[in-house]
Amino acid sequence: MSKTAFVFPGQGAQYAGMGKDFYDNFKESKEIFQRANEALGFDITKLCFDGPNEDLSITKITQPALLTVCMAIYEIIKKNSNNNSVVMGGLSLGEYSALTAAGAMDFETAVKLVYNRGNYMQNAVPLGEGGMLALMGCTDEDAIRFCKTVTERFGLLEPANFNCPGQIVVGGKSAAIENALGQTAEFNIKKAVKLQVSAPFHTSMLISAGNKLKEDLSKIKFKKPSCNVISNVDTEYYNDDLIIADKLEKQVYNPVRWEACVRKMIADGVNTFVEVGPGKSLSSFLKKIDKNVKSINIDSIAALEQYLQLTYA
Structure with a gap:
């Protein structure tokens, strides 16, 4: 039987216009964008669709923008497919999308959290240092x-x-x-x-950002994920809601072990990876990690339709 992993991209995948066709065609996606605007208190939807790319690349904007687009797309996948996912994962910021998709926190909590995370990471090291x-x-x-x-x-x-x-x-x-x-x-x-x-992300120079994020994380009551979600920090699954805050804090200033995460998922039987969100960075990494597994990227309605045809073929 085919075992599927849904994986979500991190910073660098963003581009102006991302997610717009989902917003225009699905009320569930439109609702995600509207909920993001309300939670954040500014128009993240306009930034996602119109940019400019310079603003979209500011870390505190990039992070909630990507999470919003990924969740807007995932809502439609979830509604239209017989979800046979056994695991989820994400590269850096993408881990928050994975945990949100798996129900560990609600969308409003996640989008505000990654906005703060982006702020802390952006300001941890003075520009140019x-x-x-x-x-x-x-x-x-x-x-x-x-x-x-x-x-x-x-x-x-x-x-x-x-x-x-x-x-x-x-x-x-x-x-x-x-x-x-x-x-x-x-x-x-x-x-x-x-x-x-703008900063040396995932190094010890970001410890101060991790400490600030820790305060936010301590106020959140996480739920146990509905499926296996893999951690970038230690390549283990989140099998307990009590360890989520600790791992997300450490992820800020520890290396992202994405190759090891993918190898762990493959070893556990995953043979299809569905990259949910803009860009194809994770799919390109996957080809270099193991050419024998299938990868699909969904960042447009055309790609979604192609995926659904394969799923129900």
Whole structure:
């Protein structure tokens, strides 16, 4: 029997116009956007549809915008398919979409929480003091060794995202980032690309953001997820509502272990991954992790119809 995982993207997947065809064609999707506007107290719908992309890329806007679009699409999938999902997951911010889809918190709670999370992450490190690099063509071990050496020589640099084989993101002090670019050949790194982000996400430089988020999380009464949801921090499933707050806090300043999450889901029998939301980043990672599993991306009505035809074929 086919076992399906629904997975949700993180920051970087956003674009102006995302989710508009769902808003225009499904009352359930329109309601999600309207609920987001009311919960946040500003028009996130207009930002999702019209941008501009510069505003949509501000972390405190990106996070609630992506969660809103993902939930607007997921509502329609849930309504129209015989959900045989055995697990859900998400990359960084996407983990909040997964927990919301699995009923661990209501949508209003989630959208306000990720708005605050974006604010805390954005303000944790003064602009210009931190950054991130994507490392291509190296092993996890090479990336870890690279970070350790750069830290000893130039200042803090830490692994932030283990996305897929040959793509690891690292983050740290700006001086370390600048100097690190000249050290890559020594560590079997084929290419290093400086990312256009405002802070070194998922590194220890974000501990203050995690502490602030912890206060918000402590006020939420989470429910046990209705299906397995995998944690980026330790690649274990949330089997208890009492551990959700602790893991979400730690996720802010610990590496996202996405490749290991996917391998765990595959080992547990998942053979189809449905990426719910804008972009195809998770599907592209999946191809590099395991070519034998199927991936489907749903970010348009045409893609949804194609998925439903396959589901009921």
